């Protein structure tokens with residue numbers, strides 16, 4: 001790519017690199033059901049205590065429902081009693097990206113998939129949960145698909 005190439009104006013990560021998975025909103029609408037589209041692409045929030053993975057203990061990997069990227073593992077899932085699946089860390093530091101969210105009159109840290117940019121939830125710190133990080137990645141069930149581990 002030469003220096004004269006126009007900057008790509010597609011979705012980018014905060015560091016300016018383009019997202020590896022890019023689709024138009026009409027493509028997303030076609031592959032996601034309406035509730036998943038509302039959360040993943042419009043940064044909606046599923047109602048608390050309703051998501052399919054809130055109490056799930058099944059071992060496995062949680063993937064992005066939009067692009068299938070691996071995001072979280074069951075090893076980092078804990079009971080937060082907040083109404084949504086909660087993880088104390090993502091699967092890898094670069095599997096999610098964090099953005100400042102000033103909606104609803106609060107300053108929160110939004111969690112998005114680092115592969116496709118879809119909204120996953122928010123992360124909160126210093127709440128006193130007895131986890132290794134004292135962080136709570138509060139993630140919508142509808143943003144995730146659990147791939148169970150097949151134990152021998």
Ligand SMILES: [Zn+2]
Pocket residue numbers: 064065066067068069113114115116117118
């Ligand atoms: Zn994704």
